[in-house]
Structures are given as structure tokens and as C-alpha cells.
Amino acid sequence: MRRFLYVARGVAWRSIHNTLVSPAILLPSIIFPLFFLVAFAGGLSRLADIPNFHYAPGYTGFQFVFVFLQSAAFGGVFTGFAVARDFDSGFARRLLLSAPRRSGIIAGYAVGALLRWTLTGTIVTIAAVIAGMNVDGTGTDLVGLLGLGILFNLVAALWGCGLAMFLRTEQAGAVIQMPVFVLLFLAPVYVPLPLLTGWIHDVARLNPATVVLEAGRGLLASSPVKVGLAFALLAAGAALLAVFARRGLASAERAG
Amino acid sequence: MAAVVVHAESTRAPGLVEQVAAVARRSITRTLRQRALLVFPLLFPLILFAINGSSLSAATKIPGFPTSSYRAFALALPFIQGALFVAVATGTDLARDIETGFFNRLALTPLRGTALLVGQLGGPLVLACIQAVVYLLVGLATGVVIVTGVGGAFVLLALAIMIAFAFASLGALMALRFGTGEAVQGIFPLLFVTVFLSSSSLPRNLIKVEWFREVATYNPVSYLIEGIRSLIITGWDAQALALGFGFAALLLLITLALAGAAMKTRLVRT
Numbered sequence: 237m238r239r240f241l242y243v244a245r246g247v248a249w250r251s252i253h254n255t256l257v258s259p260a261i262l263l264p265s266i267i268f269p270l271f272f273l274v275a276f277a278g279g280l281s282r283l284a285d286i287p288n289f290h291y292a293p294g295y296t297g298f299q300f301v302f303v304f305l306q307s308a309a310f311g312g313v314f315t316g317f318a319v320a321r322d323f324d325s326g327f328a329r330r331l332l333l334s335a336p337r338r339s340g341i342i343a344g345y346a347v348g349a350l351l352r353w354t355l356t357g358t359i360v361t362i363a364a365v366i367a368g369m370n371v372d373g374t375g376t377d378l379v380g381l382l383g384l385g386i387l388f389n390l391v392a393a394l395w396g397c398g399l400a401m402f403l404r405t406e407q408a409g410a411v412i413q414m415p416v417f418v419l420l421f422l423a424p425v426y427v428p429l430p431l432l433t434g435w436i437h438d439v440a441r442l443n444p445a446t447v448v449l450e451a452g453r454g455l456l457a458s459s460p461v462k463v464g465l466a467f468a469l470l471a472a473g474a475a476l477l478a479v480f481a482r483r484g485l486a487s488a489e490r491a492g
Numbered sequence: 493m494a495a496v497v498v499h500a501e502s503t504r505a506p507g508l509v510e511q512v513a514a515v516a517r518r519s520i521t522r523t524l525r526q527r528a529l530l531v532f533p534l535l536f537p538l539i540l541f542a543i544n545g546s547s548l549s550a551a552t553k554i555p556g557f558p559t560s561s562y563r564a565f566a567l568a569l570p571f572i573q574g575a576l577f578v579a580v581a582t583g584t585d586l587a588r589d590i591e592t593g594f595f596n597r598l599a600l601t602p603l604r605g606t607a608l609l610v611g612q613l614g615g616p617l618v619l620a621c622i623q624a625v626v627y628l629l630v631g632l633a634t635g636v637v638i639v640t641g642v643g644g645a646f647v648l649l650a651l652a653i654m655i656a657f658a659f660a661s662l663g664a665l666m667a668l669r670f671g672t673g674e675a676v677q678g679i680f681p682l683l684f685v686t687v688f689l690s691s692s693s694l695p696r697n698l699i700k701v702e703w704f705r706e707v708a709t710y711n712p713v714s715y716l717i718e719g720i721r722s723l724i725i726t727g728w729d730a731q732a733l734a735l736g737f738g739f740a741a742l743l744l745l746i747t748l749a750l751a752g753a754a755m756k757t758r759l760v761r762t
Contacts, residue, residue, distance in 0.1 A: 264681060271681075275688035278704040282694060286553050410532065421543045427550045436546035 239337040247344025252351045265314050269307035269360045292457045293370040300364040301452040308385040309392040311353030316396020316412040323404040342481045349393035377455040387470035394477035401484030423449045444469045515611020523615030533577030537570035559725040567631040568720040574623040575656040576683045582616040583663030583676030590671045605755040620656030624649050644723040654740045661747035668754035690714040712739045
């Protein structure tokens with residue numbers, strides 16, 4: 237266990253250090269969620285006037301939850317990019333040779349993803365509050381929303397790490413990013429689920445990201461819905477993807 | 493005598509048109525060989541079109557929304573997003589030529605800077621044409637009706653290709669000024685922001701937040717989108733078309749002029 241923690245701590249420290257000292261890595265992960273918040277909450281706020289659109293905290297809050305969870309997911313995805321970059325540069329192979337407990341590498345990257353998102357999530361929240369977001373949820377509700385974000389970040393980090401370890405090239409970036417992007421945008425991003433029509437409604441109804449998004453919006457509005465289901469789905473996703481990431485690591489070990 | 497003539501012809505420096513053609517041929521071949529460069533810029537705007545065209549269909553219930561089909565309203569966006577990808581692809585290719593020293597070798601030949609710049613835009617022009625046709629066909633296949641008819645569709649293609657060409661010149665300018673692919677790709681988020689801070693998702697008069705509406709009004713991208721959109725949902729709107737073509741031409745002229753100057757500097761440096 238001590239060797240596991242030793243490796244995890246080292247990889248996490250390097251991950252967050254690289255993020256903080258490299259603007260090219262840090263800025264996109266901060267700017268993109270802010271930009272989405274501005275574009276959606278600012279440009280589309282008229283959508284709140286559509287008949288049957290009911291969300292007590294207002295459209296900024298409605299979009300904040302999406303952007304908050306999206307930033308959590310992309311914090312994990314960007315960590316996948318970092319893993320791929322480490323394989324391209326040859327660092328990951330040296331790490332595999334020197335780590336006394338290799339599963340600590342995955343844990344280290346996951347902790348790095350969480351630390352990176354802590355910064356992004358804080359900035360997005362401050363921006364939303366400055367933009368006039370109403371928060372109806374209690375302290376417990378907000379802790380619940382934070383919990384959803386942390387678990388979503390873990391799920392995406394395990395996905396990104398696993399796939400990057402299987403593919404071991406920076407060119408995997410689009411493959412890591414695209415499914416997460418599509419999954420998120422196939423949820424009710426702009427209007428609540430009942431207002432969606434056609435194929436997007438059918439897809440969104442079956443999309444697990446919809447449950448997480450609805451739970452998050454419910455918590456911000458202090459009218460929790462599907463919270464237990466959202467946590468269960470994310471926990472199951474994390475468990476499955478932990479196995480996936482471990483297999484990715486095994487694949488990288490075999491490749492040498 | 494014949495041998496002398498042949499020798500004279502073979503050493504004659506090629507004219508500007510021949511030079512442009514030679515560089516353009518290389519640019520087009522390179523573009524068509526890079527499948528990833530063709531497929532991703534085509535697919536990504538279409539994925540967003542499919543998702544947003546359905547997700548935002550409730551927006552048509554907003555009083556004063558100009559059409560009952562959000563898909564028709566949103567069809568203008570893939571053309572602009574595709575143009576952004578063309579800009580990045582152009583800049584990245586040109587930057588690679590600079591980084592690998594290909595430019596330095598060309599500088600030793602009698603090739604003119606103008607021919608090099610215009611020729612390098614050959615591949616992006618082909619890419620822009622393919623994209624514009626595909627987006628239009630996908631729009632029609634998903635039930636969008638172009639209210640200006642066949643003539644409007646051709647004008648739409650012309651405007652879309654002109655916009656993409658203008659953005660390609662912008663990509664070339666960035667590559668020539670900065671000289672690295674990383675710097676070119678770094679401007680992509682900025683370009684993307686200009687699209688979202690425009691009337692891309694809602695008509696300007698329906699944007700509720702005042703500062704956002706102001707930004708969208710001063711953002712030239714709004715007029716590029718509205719030019720294309722007018723042909724799809726409004727009809728023959730002379731003002732929208734004049735602004736669309738006008739801003740596209742302005743962007744093209746400015747970026748080409750600046751890129752030409754940057755090319756001269758770049759060739760002197762080598």
C-alpha cells in the first residue's frame with residue numbers, strides 16, 4: 237500500500253505541476269468551460285421564456301450545472317491527453333520501469349485530474365455567481381452537486397487514462413474526447429428533457445449523462461431528483477472504467 | 493539551332509501562373525492525402541448540426557423566431573465551423589513547411605512569394621468546396637428547404653466558399669507570422685469563441701442579454717452567418733447578402749494583403 241501511495245503521489249504531483257507551469261495545458265481547461273458558460277447562459281437565456289420551461293434558479297443556474305459537470309468530465313479527458321503525451325515523449329515507459337507499484341500510476345493521474353478540476357470548477361463557479369446565478373440549494377445539496385462532479389471527473393479520468401494507455405499516442409486525443417463530448421451534448425443541455433422532441437428526446441432519455449445532469453440541476457434548485465440513481469450510475473461507471481484503465485496499463489506493460 | 497531553342501525554353505523561368513499551378517497541385521495533393529484532415533472538419537460540424545438542430549428545436553417557440561424549423565436556422569453554422577477548420581488546416585500545413593525547412597529550400601528557387609502564397613491556398617480551396625457541397629446536401633437530406641431555390645443554393649455555395657477561403661488566408665497569415673503549428677492551433681479556440689459570440693444560435697433581436705447582443709452586433713461573424721442563413725430561411729435579402737459578401741471580401745483582402753507582406757518578410761529571413 238505504501239508503494240502504491242508513493243507512486244500515486246509522485247504522478248499526481250507531476251501532473252498538477254505540469255498543468256500549472258504550462259499555460260498551453262492550463263488555459264484551455266479553464267477558458268473552454270468559461271466560454272461555454274458565457275455562450276450558453278448569455279446567448280441562449282431567451283430559452284427560459286419558452287412555455288413550460290420551469291427552473292427556479294433561472295437559466296444561468298440551469299447552464300451552470302451543465303458547464304460545471306462538463307468541466308469535471310473534461311478535466312478527466314485532458315488527463316488522458318497528458319498520459320498520451322507521456323507515452324509519445326517516452327516518459328511513460330521510463331515510469332513503467334521505475335514504478336514499484338504500477339497501479340499507483342492510474343491513481344496518480346486520477347488525483348491529478350481531480351486537482352486540475354478543483355481549479356477549473358472553482359473558477360467556473362465564481363464566474364457563474366458573478367453573472368448573477370441564483371443558488372436555491374442548501375449546503376447539503378451543494379455538497380451533493382460537488383460529489384457528482386468529483387465522481388464524473390473520476391469516470392472521465394479513468395476513461396482517458398485507459399484509452400491513452402491502450403493507444404499510447406497523442407493522436408488518440410480525438411478518440412478520447414469525442415465520445416465524452418457527444419455523450420454530454422446528447423443530454424438535455426439547453427432545455428429540460430420534457431421540452432426535447434424527436435430523436436434527441438429518445439436518445440437523451442436513455443443517456444446516463446441525462447440522469448447526472450438532472451440530479452445536479454435538482455440539487456442546485458433544492459428539489460433533488462434521481463440523486464441516488466446518478467451516484468449509482470457514476471459509481472458503476474467508475475468501477476467498470478477502473479478495470480478498463482487497469483487493462484490499458486497491462487497492455488502498455490506488455491508493449492514495453 | 494533547334495538545340496539552342498530547346499535549351500533556351502528549358503531554362504526559361506516559369507510564369508506566375510505556372511508557379512501558382514505547381515504549388516497549388518502540391519497543396520491539393522497533400523490535402524486529399526490527409527484523410528484525417530478531410531474527415532474531421534467535415535464530421536465535427538455535422539455532429540454539432542445534428543445535435544443542436546434537434547436540441548434547440550424548442551427555440552422556434554420563442555415569439556418572433558423567424559422560422560418553424562430550427563434545423564433550417566442552424567444549417568448556416570456548419571459552413572462557418574467548417575471554415576474555421578479550413579483556417580487551422582491551412583495554417584498547420586504552411587507552418588509545417590516552415591518548420592521542416594521546405595520554405596528555406598523554396599527561397600533558393602526563382603519562385604515568387606505571391607505564387608507560393610496563392611498556390612498554398614489551392615488545397616484549402618478544394619477542401620472548402622467539398623465541405624460546402626457536403627453541408628448543403630446533408631441539410632437538404634435532413635429536410636431543410638432553401639427558400640431561394642436552386643439559384644439561392646448556388647449563391648450560398650459561393651458565399652460559403654468565399655468565407656472558407658478568407659479564413660484559409662487568415663490561417664496562412666498566422667502560420668507566416670508565427671511559424672509554428674502549435675501557435676496556429678492555439679488561435680483555434682479564439683476563432684471558435686467568435687462564432688459562439690455571434691448570432692449563431694439565436695437571431696440577434698432575440699438575444700436577451702444586452703451585452704451579448706451588443707457583442708454579436710459588432711462581431712462580423714454574425715453577418716457571415718446571417719448572409720448564408722438569409723438564403724435558407726428568409727429569401728433574397730439584399731442587405732444580408734451585401735453584408736455577408738462584404739465582410740467575407742474584406743476579411744479576404746485584409747488577410748491576403750497581410751499574408752503577402754508576411755511572406756515577403758519570411759522569405760527575406762530565409
